[in-house]
Amino acid sequence: MDQERPLPSVVERMWGREPVTRRGPRPRLDLATITAAAIEIADAEGLSGVSMASVASRVGVAATALYRYIGSKEDLLTAMADGAAPPPPEPAGMSWRDYLTLWTRAHRDIVLEHAWLLSVDRLAPPLGPRRLLWLDRALAALDGTGLDHGEKIKVASTLTGYALTDAALIHSIGGGDPTMENAAITGAADYGEVLAGLLDPVAYPALSAAMRSGVMHGAEGWVDDEDFVFGLNLLLDGVEALIGQRASEKQRASEKS
Template sequence: MPTVVARMWGREPATRRGPRPSLSLDRVTDAAIEIADAEGLAGVRMSSVAAKLGVSTMSLYGYVSSKEDLLTAMADAAAPAPPEPGDLPWREYLTAWTRANRDFLLGHPWLLEVSPLTPPMGPRVLRWLDRSLTVLARAGLDAGEGVNISSTLSAYAVSAATLAHDMRGPADESALAGLSAYTAMLTRFVDAQEYPGLSAALRSHGFGHAEEWVEDHDFTFGLDLLLDGVEALIARRGKDER
């Protein structure tokens, strides 16, 4: 087990000798997250985190052995608690779960660069997986199906967050301006003979009207398609058990 993962779970053997450590993994990751939120991932360096904490760079290596370890710990520490299922029906819960997943990624856009590169290993991120697996098992699906569905919904949240973030454009533009600029660019360059399907979609406002984009129509439409597939699978499992 990587040392940083053991620390994330509180499983690192305690040392009895030497002075009491002046830092903790939580303090290191909190400082790194503050930098990433303010400056983006490019601002996160072992030296910049050390400077923020007022310690030497070398002192950080007692908690994270590399920047890759630091990113792994940051990705877990930045995750909030997932929605709790309670007695919610599976579809209502997974809708809230996927939306909340997308929203916390948008709250920390640097996670969009880290999440695809770091498999879930920490207690906070794995709690999200646990909740979705619990709900899917309750709906009658087996463990393998639950893992695949959870991974698909998580990937959809990452994709939707990435698109929403990119469509915002520069900080002084709105999401609406980003969408308008994108469709205007496509309309200018797309030839109807070379791209008949795309050209027809642009003429028919297939990328959404402004009101629909602001109201999250595209995200909901895609999520409903995925959950329709889950619903069909659950129904099929029910028939197989009869």
């Protein structure tokens, strides 16, 4: 019943806890170089280019050698998802709102730079050191707002979800990377036209009205930073309202005493 839970060994390795034995040949690899290689491949060729064989050959070993470091390909993907995150921006005296805006946008940009994250990230709570550092900074930004720990975490995870949603939208509509894999739609204009052609105005009254109105026509940037800020502000306005509510609660309590 201690904290001696086995814990996925990949997670251990992500935290630098490589096994401590000093016997046999010195390992030629470590988890970091493996994941770095895998990330490079995924960035260049998409996730479908990432196979055990391709990663192994990039780091110069046989395919099966990787299994000395990771238990399965799933583990590799988990490690990649953490490894793709750079250090978070530091909240150098910014307001919580400015920082979280910056934080969320940066988060989204990472996903856009590594579009394969959209296919890897199951939105599961992170366990790797890099992703947790991001979480930490978001919580830190909310210090002094009167929110409790649970609320802060929920705010952060909601913002994470928003970053992912926005990235997915930009990627699937505007993007059109050459390395894109599920390129169902090639541009915003197409999407609007296709929909307009498919929709029965009786069964889909509101949607076909929207399509006829010409939103989404004109591919150039109907999903742009303004739209990102738009949706984000919906959230942050809500957060701000909550903070105000907590503050007034606290004030009322102090008046009472």
